[in-house]
Amino acid sequence: MQKITQDKLLEKAVSLLSNGTVSAVLGWSKGEFSYDVTPKMFKTEDDLKENFIWNDFCGVNFSKYLVSKTDRFEGKILVFLKPCDTYSFNQLLTEHRFDREKVYAIGVPCEGMVDVSKLKAKTGEGISEIKEDGENLKVTKIYEDNQVAVPFKDVLLERCINCKSKKHVAYDELMGDEGEVIDSNRFDEVAKLEALTPDERFAFWQNELSRCIRCNACRDACPACTCEKCVFDNPASGVENKAPANSFEEKMFHIIRAYHVAGRCTDCGECSRVCPQNIPLHLLNRKFIKDINEFYGEYQAGAEVGSRAPLVDYTTEDLEPGEVFDRRDTDA
Amino acid sequence: MQVNEHKPLIVAFCCNWCSYAGADLAGNNRLNYPADVKIIRVPCSCRVNPMFILRAFQRGADGVIICGCHPGDCHYTSGNYYTRRRMAALFSMLDFLGIEKERTRVEWVSAAEGAKFAATMNDFVEKVTALGENKRLEDLRCKR
Numbered sequence A: 001m002q003k004i005t006q007d008k009l010l011e012k013a014v015s016l017l018s019n020g021t022v023s024a025v026l027g028w029s030k031g032e033f034s035y036d037v038t039p040k041m042f043k044t045e046d047d048l049k050e051n052f053i054w055n056d057f058c059g060v061n062f063s064k065y066l067v068s069k070t071d072r073f074e075g076k077i078l079v080f081l082k083p084c085d086t087y088s089f090n091q092l093l094t095e096h097r098f099d100r101e102k103v104y105a106i107g108v109p110c111e112g113m114v115d116v117s118k119l120k121a122k123t124g125e126g127i128s129e130i131k132e133d134g135e136n137l138k139v140t141k142i143y144e145d146n147q148v149a150v151p152f153k154d155v156l157l158e159r160c161i162n163c164k165s166k167k168h169v170a171y172d173e174l175m176g177d178e179g180e181v182i183d184s185n186r187f188d189e190v191a192k193l194e195a196l197t198p199d200e201r202f203a204f205w206q207n208e209l210s211r212c213i214r215c216n217a218c219r220d221a222c223p224a225c226t227c228e229k230c231v232f233d234n235p236a237s238g239v240e241n242k243a244p245a246n247s248f249e250e251k252m253f254h255i256i257r258a259y260h261v262a263g264r265c266t267d268c269g270e271c272s273r274v275c276p277q278n279i280p281l282h283l284l285n286r287k288f289i290k291d292i293n294e295f296y297g298e299y300q301a302g303a304e305v306g307s308r309a310p311l312v313d314y315t316t317e318d319l320e321p322g323e324v325f326d327r328r329d330t331d332a
Numbered sequence B: 001m002q003v004n005e006h007k008p009l010i011v012a013f014c015c016n017w018c019s020y021a022g023a024d025l026a027g028n029n030r031l032n033y034p035a036d037v038k039i040i041r042v043p044c045s046c047r048v049n050p051m052f053i054l055r056a057f058q059r060g061a062d063g064v065i066i067c068g069c070h071p072g073d074c075h076y077t078s079g080n081y082y083t084r085r086r087m088a089a090l091f092s093m094l095d096f097l098g099i100e101k102e103r104t105r106v107e108w109v110s111a112a113e114g115a116k117f118a119a120t121m122n123d124f125v126e127k128v129t130a131l132g133e134n135k136r137l138e139d140l141r142c143k144r
């Protein structure tokens, strides 16, 4: 249920493209079905008018695309950013991954995005059309004539349930109203897991991570993972682009993936959104964020450009690694 | 009947400037510590990449300990401060995944602390032996 309409965004994009402010538009484009939305670089007005889309399925965070697209284009790129996307945008600027001058960022308000797999779990396969209707989504299926109404709130993406901010932290132009940073309960689930015994935690993660097929989607979608050469692409590593052979490889991949973005992860939740196996990957990232907040003080990656990530910083009074556990165990 | 007691394999990453010399001193002073500890010399404790630790577990280690200079004494000024933050985060994550927290440790051992080195190793080996074999991060293909 988005507050701002597709027509408004389209109008804006067309006008900026036609008056030459930008030479391309990075936006969401129609896929085969109304729920599979694909990122696209629009270069012509016709293309925009025909394919540009803005609906409840536009979860894609465009920040990372700027890294590869800005070098390749003359002139500016127009990009649409939802509030959580702007954090990744700032984080990438902090790391000097793209040229700010070459981007025209428009902030769009977001009411939360829909998780297609959650929707399908409720309606079954064969969705042919989805219409918005007040608080519900009206789903038409190819096999049946009657429509199914699904409450929008029930099929939100995991990351949107605990949305951390409706505030845009970076933009050239904002459409709609300025939002607020929300006091969300995003660490509740992590805390719940922490309260389990090690055996239970191991069983939980064994169950989740053993579904991993190592498609690398989480890495590829992650706006913090922008290394040109990735450890997991190293043919000498023995773990290059292949399904995990055993429980060690499953865990190793996920520990290292989360570790490499620790302190830089803005908690945008792209990893969990793109996971075809629905592994709650964001919990690993949130664990790091929660720890860092507790050990070294509150830190939100991407809240401002130029802030120093906690793991590349130190104070002489930091906690000892052993004390981490003592603290927790005495708390419990 | 003879019972096969499990002998743990411990990997100790020791920084060249303090802990490695500390281990040397322990040897010179003929202090006993278990032979299950295999020392890997690294230029500084912050040289230890989290991947090294996971790899050690994969290749059959039952416990991994990282030793470096005392905070403030690092040969490269600040290396061990980074180690401290990194390992706090990593170990906490390993614990979150259900891997026994006693299997990992960071200790600061200076070049003059041969006795501390031996005592640390004795204690660590004892704890890891009590836990038994590392099953949660093992790779059967790498087992001897």
Ligand code: FES
Residues within 6 Å of the ligand: B015, B016, B017, B018, B019, B043, B044, B045, B046, B067, B068, B069, B074, B075, B076, B079, B080
């Ligand atoms: S040189 Fe010993 S910890 Fe850096």
